[in-house]
Amino acid sequence: MFLAIKEIKHEKLRYALITGMIMLVSYLVFILSGLSSGLQTLNSAAIDTWGANAIVLNKDAQLSLPQSVVNGPDVKRATDAGGAKLVQFGSLVKDTAGHKESVQVVGIDQKEFIYKGLKVENGTTFKADNQVVVSDNLKVDGFKLGDTIKFANTNISAKIVGFTKNANLNIAPVIYTSIANAQKITERPGVVNGVVFKDAKPNVSDLRTSKVYAINDFINALPGNSAQTMTFNFMIGFLLVIILIVITIFLYILTIQKLPNFGVLKAQGVATKYLVKNTLFQSFLIAIIGVGIAVILTTITALVLPAQVPIFISASYVAVTAILIVVMSLLGSLIPIREIVKVDPYTMIGG
Amino acid sequence: MANLELKNVSKVYGAGVSQLTALNKVNFSAHEGETVLIVGPSGSGKTTFLTIAGGLQTPSTGEVLINGSGYSSTNKNEQSALRLNKIGFVLQAYNLVPFLTVAEQFELVDKVKQNNMSTERFEDVLDTLGIKDLLAKYPKELSGGQRQRVAIARALYADPEYILADEPTAALDTNRSLEVMSLFNQLAHKYQKAVIVVTHDQRLEEKADKVYQIIDGEMSLLKDQTE
Ligand SMILES: Nc1ncnc2c1ncn2[C@@H]1O[C@H](COP(=O)(O)OP(=O)(O)OP(=O)(O)O)[C@@H](O)[C@H]1O
């Protein structure tokens, strides 16, 4: 790789610029993907902690849990098949010190799997109607263990007995309480919004007004969720294409400048393979260094960002994207390489 | 004994009305230890001759023999290897890689080819060519004449049997041209190479062992001092 390295050393500025460009775009890609999964987490992290794979909702609810009402007989069939009932609604809570927060209240049954699987980090799980386990995001807003919170527009209050992690739904922190308490707050006794299952294909039949959905379909239908994911994926895809084009243009211009020299080298018997290998190596080097620095920057960013910024950087996602960027760069050298293969040493001689 | 021969070589470009015979039944030979000059006016077929002799183009008819064996029968990779090992080109321009120093131009030859000149012999070449002090410089820091001398050294370093030069003195003034030509002559004798130089500059004739002339693709021997 003698030619490749000598050229980079001789043309430091050019190669520093293109490496810097790849670095910045890669960094942008990593941060965008971090933001995408961060926002996705805010939207649906609670669902992931349940470990559910299917959900029964009212047929006409268009996959919206708060809008769904599952009728009594269907609820019975579903819970008999191992399902866990859910009551969900948005609300506003206040503690006695005046902290306020808009939340998602999720009612769960103490005999069913969501309650049993609930991981309380701090404090204990709730055991009575006037107790709640809340998202640890509420800590940031000043809520503390033992606080009494009041649900807006009701005179129902409850005591925070525990905090749980990753409890977010529809971009709001979750408050877990009993089904009975949840129904009391909404003044809709007996109303169950949905039933979730661990089993992807639960053994329920004869549902009347409801239907079994895959949990991913449900998550994708969360308000704004798929639009948001699509927007981010579109931007990331676009940036990858930009990398491809930038590398192509850069290597193409450099190659065209060197073409007469390459032609003469071919006349002198230097194998085309050798010239191609050097060009590939250059674009590999540019990409690896650019992406490498971007990964380091991303890691630093993830460490220094305040907890409120919803960025979730996943190592595996960064690794996959990094490989994609390197592949794009190698693809970007294809057109320049075609020029090298095509140049006829004969045309470079004399005149 | 090393020799390069063209037997009845013709080259026809194009077809139909635009058909052009650039070389017409050319016979030619060059042996190690001699300088052969090929002169002719512009468009007479000099470059065509050189590219066919050097294996960059195939003749329409006739054959090119290198040390007695045919050239055209080999495939592209073999031809490339043959050029690498047996032929050194010195061209009018682009002989040197712009981002390599003079010393690195030779290093590049080492990267692609084995059995290059021994350091001792090469020191001698550098002395003869007077470029020892230029080793750390980049091509753009050299004068035209220095660049041509480095190109000649590069061609010699690979230790080929033949050196083919196309208008190597085109960028040089008369004195420099004569100097480069006598260098070729000296090198051919000293290192036993066959040096073939193509030019439209008739003043170089006095420095050559053999002179051919091409006019409209017809080649004739003008002078032969090798007998
Ligand atoms: N690839 C080609 N296709 C068609 N015609 C060509 C081609 N190459 C050369 N010719 C023609 O063949 C003839 C000989 O060309 P050549 O390049 O060998 O001349 P030359 O003696 O090297 O000229 P100059 O001194 O100007 O370099 C010219 O008439 C030229 O136009």
Ligand SMILES: [Mg+2]
């Ligand atoms: Mg010519």
